[in-house]
Amino acid sequence: MVTRIVILGGGPAGYEAALVAAARDPAVARVTVVDSDGVGGAAVLCDCVPSKTFIASTGLRSELRRATRLGFDIHIDDAKICLAEIHQRIKMLAAEQSVDITAQLRSMGVELIAGRGELVDAAPGLARHRVKVTARDGSSTTIRDADVVLIATGASPRILPSAHPDGERILTWRQLYDLDSLPEHLIVVGCGVTGIEFANAYTELGVTVTLVASRDRVLPHEDEDAAQVLEESFAQRGVKLIKKARAQSVRRTDDGVLVTMTDGRTVEGSHALMTLGSVPNTGRLGLQRVGIEPGPGNYIAVDRVSRTSVAGIYAAGDCTGVLPLASVAAMQGRIAMYHALGEAVNPLRLRTVAATVFTHPEVATVGVSQTAIDDGSIQARIIMLPLKTNARAKMSELHQGFVKLFCRQDSGVVIGGVVVAPIASELILPIAIAVQSRITVDDLAQTLAIYPSLSGSITEAARRLIARDDLN
Numbered sequence: 001m002v003t004r005i006v007i008l009g010g011g012p013a014g015y016e017a018a019l020v021a022a023a024r025d026p027a028v029a030r031v032t033v034v035d036s037d038g039v040g041g042a043a044v045l046c047d048c049v050p051s052k053t054f055i056a057s058t059g060l061r062s063e064l065r066r067a068t069r070l071g072f073d074i075h076i077d078d079a080k081i082c083l084a085e086i087h088q089r090i091k092m093l094a095a096e097q098s099v100d101i102t103a104q105l106r107s108m109g110v111e112l113i114a115g116r117g118e119l120v121d122a123a124p125g126l127a128r129h130r131v132k133v134t135a136r137d138g139s140s141t142t143i144r145d146a147d148v149v150l151i152a153t154g155a156s157p158r159i160l161p162s163a164h165p166d167g168e169r170i171l172t173w174r175q176l177y178d179l180d181s182l183p184e185h186l187i188v189v190g191c192g193v194t195g196i197e198f199a200n201a202y203t204e205l206g207v208t209v210t211l212v213a214s215r216d217r218v219l220p221h222e223d224e225d226a227a228q229v230l231e232e233s234f235a236q237r238g239v240k241l242i243k244k245a246r247a248q249s250v251r252r253t254d255d256g257v258l259v260t261m262t263d264g265r266t267v268e269g270s271h272a273l274m275t276l277g278s279v280p281n282t283g284r285l286g287l288q289r290v291g292i293e294p295g296p297g298n299y300i301a302v303d304r305v306s307r308t309s310v311a312g313i314y315a316a317g318d319c320t321g322v323l324p325l326a327s328v329a330a331m332q333g334r335i336a337m338y339h340a341l342g343e344a345v346n347p348l349r350l351r352t353v354a355a356t357v358f359t360h361p362e363v364a365t366v367g368v369s370q371t372a373i374d375d376g377s378i379q380a381r382i383i384m385l386p387l388k389t390n391a392r393a394k395m396s397e398l399h400q401g402f403v404k405l406f407c408r409q410d411s412g413v414v415i416g417g418v419v420v421a422p423i424a425s426e427l428i429l430p431i432a433i434a435v436q437s438r439i440t441v442d443d444l445a446q447t448l449a450i451y452p453s454l455s456g457s458i459t460e461a462a463r464r465l466i467a468r469d470d471l472n
């Protein structure tokens with residue numbers, strides 16, 4: 001019996017789900033992906049891929065800063081920035097990735113429909129769902145026989161009504177790559193991951209940056225020591241950090257912008273980048289028509305196998321508010337399909353998710369946080385090794401960063417870690433594997449790391465965490 005699957009949204013949650021379902025025999029699953037804005041979703045076309053491509057360019061400039069200490073006569077200010085080329089490369093790479101994903105989906109027999117999908121109530125007397133698709137030109141079709149619907153419609157930048165983006169001076173992160181020239185003074189409103197990544201990227205290009213943080217530190221949800229390293233790094237580059245400040249409004253002035261805080265403080269700059277989080281794309285989806293009540297913040301509540309409250313309707317990715325990462329979205333989408341097709345499925349385990357803040361240095365984390373250990377909710381042993389004692393770091397003139405490892409008090413099982421280093425996004429993997437596979441610090445310490453290597457600090461941290469009872 002063929003299971004008819006309709007996926008709303010072609011981002012990582014949607015296309016990864018489609019790839020899983022389409023890999024089955026066509027006699028088992030028939031898959032349609034409906035997307036309103038382009039296959040690859042916001043992740044590929046406007047958020048994750050463009051920002052990381054931008055950061056790849058800006059990071060090169062930071063790398064060049066080390067060159068003089070490594071014996072090269074290179075002066076960073078002589079390196080001319082070709083902004084138009086940087087932006088063009090970003091757009092080209094995103095478009096190419098969208099084309100690649102489209103080709104892969106088509107080659108696997110997935111039907112792709114361009115348009116906005118919405119749920120219509122299930123046909124009377126039938127368990128099957130109906131999905132209406134409206135194309136850009138206003139024409140519409142209805143798919144009447146969906147056994148399974150996956151809602152994977154993502155999220156959009158949160159807009160403050162009193163700071164409406166105009167695409168010229170007041171900007172969302174999606175409008176940055178249309179700027180003709182670099183901002184003279186960029187005010188980044190919001191100090192979460194997106195704000196910090198762009199603040200870092202623009203300082204790397206030599207732009208004056210002011211950061212407006214609502215709390216008393218940057219990255220309030222990340223490891224405190226890591227946030228401290230980033231604050232120091234920002235201070236060295238002249239970033240002005242305004243703490244405990246909530247932007248009330250942003251308005252245009254004759255030659256720039258004026259940001260006014262709720263406590264009356266103001267700051268002037270040439271441009272403002274608004275990074276106030278995202279809102280889920282769950283309006284106009286017909287959720288109530290099929291009996292789904294959106295949860296707080298209009299996110300769609302799901303369980304750990306991506307089920308909504310209505311049989312046959314699953315949701316995955318940013319529209320669920322579970323954890324706004326492309327990797328998590330993709331895993332939720334895959335899990336939905338395994339479950340819908342009656343296959344063995346491992347429910348989502350958020351504690352095993354590795355995440356990175358792409359700054360200089362990068363901050364990568366996995367597993368439990370030190371906050372949970374410090375407040376006594378989790379009993380664990382902790383070690384923190386500064387990278388400056390690592391031979392490879394010394395050779396490469398890397399002075400900032402550390403490796404932190406957490407393991408269970410009694411068993412020595414690794415339950416989390418933090419890496420702050422130039423390539424922390426790559427270095428976190430052995431810790432993520434240890435957390436996922438419940439490897440002990442003893443096992444990790446027995447693993448031969450390359451000498452010299454930054455990853456040697458991970459095995460060294462594990463050695464230092466070994467207690468006598470681990471060796472029994």
Ligand SMILES: Cc1cc2nc3c(=O)[nH]c(=O)nc-3n(C[C@H](O)[C@H](O)[C@H](O)COP(=O)(O)OP(=O)(O)OC[C@H]3O[C@@H](n4cnc5c(N)ncnc54)[C@H](O)[C@@H]3O)c2cc1C
Pocket residue numbers: 008009010011012013014034035036037038039040041042043044046047048049051052115116117118152153154155173194281284285316317318319323324325326327328329
């Ligand atoms: C600046 C930035 C950088 C990021 N960097 C990273 C990173 O480095 N690593 C990482 O893991 N995550 C990153 N993220 C998060 C990541 O982009 C999201 O978690 C990811 O996009 C979520 O995927 P998704 O499939 O849920 O939604 P999306 O990627 O948003 O895709 C949803 C798609 O559905 C379409 N759609 C909406 N409504 C409908 C409808 N009614 N019918 C049909 N289609 C519809 C949308 O247009 C879109 O194409 C970043 C986010 C931002 C903002």
